[in-house]
Amino acid sequence: MTRKLIRNGLVVTGDPALGDLSDADVLIENGTIVSIAPQLEIVDAEVIDARNRIVMPGFVDSHRHIWQGALRSVCADGSLVDYVRVIRMHAARFFTAEDMYAVQLHGALEALDAGVTSVTDYCHNLLTRDHAFEAIRGVREAGIRVVWNYGFNYPPQADPSFRTLEDRIDFARELAETEFAQGDALVTLGVAPEETNFAGSPERLSAQFALARELDARVFWHANSGGVGGAAHRDVAAIASLGALASGVTLVHMHDTDEEEWRMVADSGAAVAFTPETELQMGMMWPSTRICEELGIPFGIGTDITSNNSADMFAATRIGLQALRCYYLDSTEKSALPLGTPNSCADAFAWATIGGARALGLEDQIGSLVPGKQADIVLLRTDTIGMVGWDRDHPARTIVQQARPSDVDAVLVAGEFVKRNGQLLGDVGRACELLGAASARVHARIRESGGFDVPLDETIARMQAVSRSEDGKYDFAR
Ligand SMILES: [Zn+2]
CATH class of the missing domain: 2.30.40.10 (Urease, subunit C, domain 1)
Known part of the structure; x- marks a missing residue:
């Protein structure tokens, strides 16, 4: 002992x-x-x-895409549309499996260094089988507790490695057996289905949620976070109609959610993850913490993407709390003399710890x-x-x-x-060297392809390719 x-x-x-x-x-x-x-x-x-x-x-980060460490600050002045244009529909495809190992190892160490002991890693850039193996190897080596999400998003590619959704579902089953079967308590499997606007059809989406149920893996899912063009998707209602809204689901962002959908979330036992810094920057607005508190919906917070903002949970917690205070105080009577302020620091501390544990479905093990x-x-x-x-x-x-x-x-x-x-205690020097090299390679490939600044109509064509076909095959030279 x-x-x-x-x-x-x-x-x-x-x-x-x-x-x-x-x-x-x-x-x-x-x-x-x-x-x-x-x-x-x-x-x-x-x-x-x-x-x-x-x-x-330790802090529990309930929503983070660790792989974006090689693109640090690239979208720091960007909108949500810019993020889709620059990262998701463009920069993502320039990552190799070797790059994935570097970003994952480094990013997990960066989290630990800042007091984050658990993280949901929404790993949605699995271009090939090796990208997944290397991504898992990186976080496992760092020694962090992670719910590693098998991300179904597939960026547009000239020559995709997976040709059908069934290929990717089969590969997820294989990973569950080979990488997650040994009961490794620190690294567990989650599933991150495509968003409704990328999934293309209810059948495609339903198959991804069904896989999570089959594997007994928690679902983490970008929901009601505003599409390009700002249309509301009613994502919660959509998955409820597929029978997929359940207590094993964590819905991410959710600012564009109406009252009926919030009640559906509360009734289902699903949880929510907010990411204050990206949400404030990208027009996803104030985290809807108050309605969650009123309806008893568990929620945590996270840092989301280092292509925007830091991986620092102290900052995420502080900015989230202060933004919400501003939001609620702004609606009080101007002649009032308020004592105290909406939400306490203890509330915010709970969001970043036990709240995150609930969002990961691990509240019996961690968070307090x-x-x-x-x-x-x-x-x-x-x-x-x-x-x-x-x-x-x-x-x-x-x-x-x-x-x-x-x-x-x-x-x-x-x-x-x-x-x-x-x-x-990990080899920080090596991790930083690896990340620096990976970042330089990714930036060089993007420069060779004409840079980050993809025109919006080109982005929309790429999005259509992704949502219309299962492999997102796209002719970049057209
Ligand atoms: Zn996200």
């Missing part, structure tokens, strides 16, 4: 019954939390000194520090230049409004250190 004892920290459990515990200890046995209390008796354990540390559950749960734990320094002087009575306020990735002192996943004394 291996035991670790995290000693004398300010423990923010994220659990309503346990609350915040000052000068408390966390005992871990074989990767599981077994006890949290002040002054635990020292047993035969490795002792970790947590004085001047906040001890908190409770005996019996996995020891996915972050130690935050409180003696750094930006943290010292903090309000010890309200640690969530400091975590959400003040802390940054450089304050992350240590990170444990399933009780194993992946970051310690402010340094990742």
